[in-house]
Amino acid sequence: MNQQAGPLRLTGFAALQLLMFPLVLVSLILVVVGGTLTLVTVGIPILLGSLPALRWLADRHRLLAAQTLGHDLPSGHLPTQGMSVLGRLRTWARDPMTWREIAWALVVVPIGFVLSLLTVLLLLAVVTGAFWWFGAPHIMRARATVDRIFLSPGHTEELEQRVSDLTVSRAMSVDHSAAELRRIERDLHDGAQARLVALSMTLGLADDLFERDPDAARKMVAEARDTTGAALGDLRSVVRGIHPPVLADRGLSGAVQALALDMAVPVTVDDGLAGRPPPPVESAAYFAIAECLANLGKHSGAENGWVRLSWAHGVLTAVVGDDGRGGADPDRGTGMRGVMRRLAAFDGTMRVSSPTDGPTLITLEVPCALSSPKTTPSSGTA
Amino acid sequence: MRLVVAEDNALLRDGLIRLLEANDCTVVAAVDNAESLTVALREHESDGAVLDVRMPPTFTDEGLKAAVAIRAEKPGFPVLVLSQYVEQLYARELLASGQGAIGYLLKDRVANVGEFVDGVRRVVAGGTVIDPEVISTIMARREEPVDRLTAREQEVMALIAEGRSNQAIASALFVTEKAVAKHTNSIFAKLDLPVAEDDNRRVRAVLAWLRV
Numbered sequence: 001m002n003q004q005a006g007p008l009r010l011t012g013f014a015a016l017q018l019l020m021f022p023l024v025l026v027s028l029i030l031v032v033v034g035g036t037l038t039l040v041t042v043g044i045p046i047l048l049g050s051l052p053a054l055r056w057l058a059d060r061h062r063l064l065a066a067q068t069l070g071h072d073l074p075s076g077h078l079p080t081q082g083m084s085v086l087g088r089l090r091t092w093a094r095d096p097m098t099w100r101e102i103a104w105a106l107v108v109v110p111i112g113f114v115l116s117l118l119t120v121l122l123l124l125a126v127v128t129g130a131f132w133w134f135g136a137p138h139i140m141r142a143r144a145t146v147d148r149i150f151l152s153p154g155h156t157e158e159l160e161q162r163v164s165d166l167t168v169s170r171a172m173s174v175d176h177s178a179a180e181l182r183r184i185e186r187d188l189h190d191g192a193q194a195r196l197v198a199l200s201m202t203l204g205l206a207d208d209l210f211e212r213d214p215d216a217a218r219k220m221v222a223e224a225r226d227t228t229g230a231a232l233g234d235l236r237s238v239v240r241g242i243h244p245p246v247l248a249d250r251g252l253s254g255a256v257q258a259l260a261l262d263m264a265v266p267v268t269v270d271d272g273l274a275g276r277p278p279p280p281v282e283s284a285a286y287f288a289i290a291e292c293l294a295n296l297g298k299h300s301g302a303e304n305g306w307v308r309l310s311w312a313h314g315v316l317t318a319v320v321g322d323d324g325r326g327g328a329d330p331d332r333g334t335g336m337r338g339v340m341r342r343l344a345a346f347d348g349t350m351r352v353s354s355p356t357d358g359p360t361l362i363t364l365e366v367p368c369a370l371s372s373p374k375t376t377p378s379s380g381t382a
Numbered sequence: 383m384r385l386v387v388a389e390d391n392a393l394l395r396d397g398l399i400r401l402l403e404a405n406d407c408t409v410v411a412a413v414d415n416a417e418s419l420t421v422a423l424r425e426h427e428s429d430g431a432v433l434d435v436r437m438p439p440t441f442t443d444e445g446l447k448a449a450v451a452i453r454a455e456k457p458g459f460p461v462l463v464l465s466q467y468v469e470q471l472y473a474r475e476l477l478a479s480g481q482g483a484i485g486y487l488l489k490d491r492v493a494n495v496g497e498f499v500d501g502v503r504r505v506v507a508g509g510t511v512i513d514p515e516v517i518s519t520i521m522a523r524r525e526e527p528v529d530r531l532t533a534r535e536q537e538v539m540a541l542i543a544e545g546r547s548n549q550a551i552a553s554a555l556f557v558t559e560k561a562v563a564k565h566t567n568s569i570f571a572k573l574d575l576p577v578a579e580d581d582n583r584r585v586r587a588v589l590a591w592l593r594v
Contacts (some may be wrong), residue, residue: 225493225494228490228493229490229493232466232488232489232490233490236466236467239467240467245436245442245466245467246467246469246471246472248442249442249443250442250443250471254471257471258469258470258471261469261470261471261474261519262470262519263523264522264523266523
């Protein structure tokens with residue numbers, strides 16, 4: 001949505017706004033009438049019809065303003081899903097956005113109407129074509145700005161929204177780390193710890209047998225050595241699950257390269273990172289990509305996969321794609337949910353586009369700073 | 383064999399020295415960081431180096447960088463890199479640092495003293511010794527030109543990459559040495575390797591197989 005619309009397109013918007021003008025006017029009148037009549041109940045059905053209509057019209061104007069200005073306009077209504085009629089009306093009355101929309105219809109629409117009309121007339125009058133060409137973008141931007149001022153949530157509402165988002169993501173992060181700790185405890189308990197117990201028993205037995213049966217004792221020592229190897233293997237996999245050493249050594253780029261090399265499906269890595277994100281972000285992004293690649297290997301049936309890493313305007317972006325059969329559902333499977341929870345702690349997001357028959361495209365975005373340019377790893381290698 | 387050992391953990395360093403000296407190797411210098419390693423290699427005449435990946439000051443991949451740097455300065459100098467964990471990425475970097483005389487093993491492998499010392503000998507003699515854990519991830523990959531090898535040839539190739547001799551491969555696969563020689567010749571042909579002495583071809587085969 002960063003593309004700015006041209007004069008012709010903007011005039012199209014103006015025409016749409018002109019068409020919607022009578023509708024806005026009618027719904028405004030109905031809302032006001034309905035509002036005053038709620039005392040005698042007849043107003044309730046009128047409001048139930050007219051308020052959503054006004055909201056819908058406001059949403060159209062938000063979209064047009066967003067297209068004109070080249071950036072998103074959040075709407076931020078209080079949720080009313082599953083509420084009773086009265087509950088819905090009460091929420092609407094409480095919602096500052098409702099009052100903003102009414103004020104918008106009251107004040108802005110007449111002004112906006114004039115601005116949109118002017119844009120269209122400048123074009124229709126032909127002789128004013130030059131004015132139109134240069135003026136339309138300015139006029140329409142002015143109208144969109146006014147729309148935005150009235151139709152965007154206020155500072156307080158934004159902060160409230162932010163606080164509630166943060167409360168949710170904090171709860172998720174706490175849940176996630178508690179679950180991780182439980183998993184690590186279980187892995188250590190069932191793996192390395194159990195093997196070390198077995199090891200000490202085997203060595204104790206061997207100690208007893210050395211005098212009486214040296215051959216059996218030697219066999220036990222050999223067994224003990226195998227157990228040590230298995231315990232080390234367990235510890236390695238636990239360490240990988242906590243913080244993979246290659247990530248510490250080489251950062252996200254190197255670690256993703258290492259992941260790609262270990263895949264059965266050929267995966268190319270396009271590394272566009274000029275530095276390193278902060279370690280916690282790096283780790284969250286790494287595990288997210290690892291999960292995506294694991295799913296790619298297990299479910300996609302792809303011939304080829306690829307990972308693209310980039311950073312721009314304070315946002316780290318990782319795109320994982322494949323040419324497989326698609327149909328990936330991020331809500332299915334605990335792995336992806338864990339990834340989202342982990343990313344949410346950093347205001348990170350994950351988008352999945354996976355139509356049936358593919359291709360699958362997963363976009364991970366995490367806002368973060370990037371540290372100084374990386375030092376080239378082990379200079380001299382080909 | 384005269385070796386230089388670099389390992390920052392004193393317990394493991396002493397263990398390594400004891401183990402190597404008990405097997406007819408002389409440890410001419412034992413250091414605990416990459417910088418001292420460079421100095422030690424300059425001061426002492428040695429046949430090879432055994433080093434740990436993780437060393438001071440950053441405790442990341444100093445040993446690996448040191449190995450590559452040493453081989454840039456002294457091409458073909460035998461280096462065996464030990465690590466608590468192995469990465470295919472690192473194996474490739476090491477292999478790319480020159481033709482052969484390179485080893486990359488998990489520290490666990492030291493427990494099997496006979497095989498470990500044999501690995502050191504092979505590296506010093508110019509061979510390539512790659513950890514079975516790296517090999518197994520490569521075996522899982524389905525890509526050309528590895529696909530052209532038969533299942534048996536794949537098995538033989540994996541053992542070559544681990545640094546085993548034909549004799550060792552024969553006993554591991556329960557076949558005759560002659561059969562192994564037949565497989566290796568077929569592998570060399572399929573990987574389009576030019577005719578050369580056997581050791582050199584083995585090193586080249588590993589490089590081709592890993593697509594370094």
